[in-house]
Amino acid sequence: MEAIEMIKERRSVRKFKNEKVNRETMREIVDISRWAPSWGNFQVARYTFVDDETMIKQIASKGVNGFMYNVGILENAKNVAVLSFVKGKSGKLDKDEYATSKTNVWEVFDAGLACQTFCLAAHAKGIGTVIMGVIDDKSISKVVGLPEEETVAALMVYGYPDEQPSPTPRKDVDDIMRFAGE
C-alpha cells in the first residue's frame, strides 16, 4: 500500500466482524510498529493484546469510565490492544534529570507516535482500529495485569472491519500552517 494512500485512507473503525484476529497477524503489525521513532530510541511503548471475552467485558465495564459510546464498541469487540509505556525514561538525557520543561510529557508523545504507527500498520494489513482515550488507565492496568513500571496510554479496539467509514472532515491546510515571520 502506498504511504500517502495509507495515511489518508485510514479511518477509525467501530464496527467489526465477529472474529478474533490471529496472533501471528498481530506479531507482524508490532514488527512494523516497532520502527516508530522514540525519545533517545528508548522504545518505551508496549502492546498488550486481549482476545479473552471475559477480560474484554471487564474492560468494557470498568475501563472506560462508563462512557457509553466506548462501552457499546467494546461490548461487540473480539480484540482489544492496550498501548502502554515504560514510565520515567523518555525526556531524560541522563538517569535522573528531565532535559526539557516538558519533563515526562515526552513519554506520552512517544506513545502517540507508536499508536499512529500501529494503526497505520494494522490498516496496511487489513485490520481496522479505533483509539480510545476516554479510559480509566488504573482499572485497565489491573484487569490486564500490566507490570508496575508501565502505565496505559490508550486502548485500541481492533479487528476485521465490518463498515467502511466515510472520510472525517479535516481543517484546510491554510488554517493549520504558517511560515514564521510572515
Ligand SMILES: Cc1cc2nc3c(=O)[nH]c(=O)nc-3n(C[C@H](O)[C@H](O)[C@H](O)COP(=O)(O)O)c2cc1C
Ligand atoms: C487520542 C485520541 C483519543 C480518542 N478517543 C476516542 C474514544 O474514546 N472513542 C472513540 O470512539 N474514538 C476516539 N478517538 C477517535 C477519533 O474520534 C477519530 O480519530 C477522529 O474523529 C478522526 O476520525 P478518523 O480516525 O476516522 O480519521 C480518539 C482518537 C484519538 C487520537
